[in-house]
Amino acid sequence: MAYFANTTSHPFGSITIFRITNFIEINAEKAVKWYQTRQTKIVLSKLTDRELNDIGLSRSDINNI
Numbered sequence: 001m002a003y004f005a006n007t008t009s010h011p012f013g014s015i016t017i018f019r020i021t022n023f024i025e026i027n028a029e030k031a032v033k034w035y036q037t038r039q040t041k042i043v044l045s046k047l048t049d050r051e052l053n054d055i056g057l058s059r060s061d062i063n064n065i
Contacts, residue, residue: 040065
């Protein structure tokens, strides 16, 4: 029976760099989503109650978006 040891080594710091870039990517996506949600709430807040009713929303629905 043959046994092979996994001796693959990663370049120094590669895992740390991966974790840092992954952290930045995830938080950048969260920031974009937060900004888009904020902009949507601002636009919806400017609509009249009649306009909100036309699209099936009420003023209390805006905070739940």
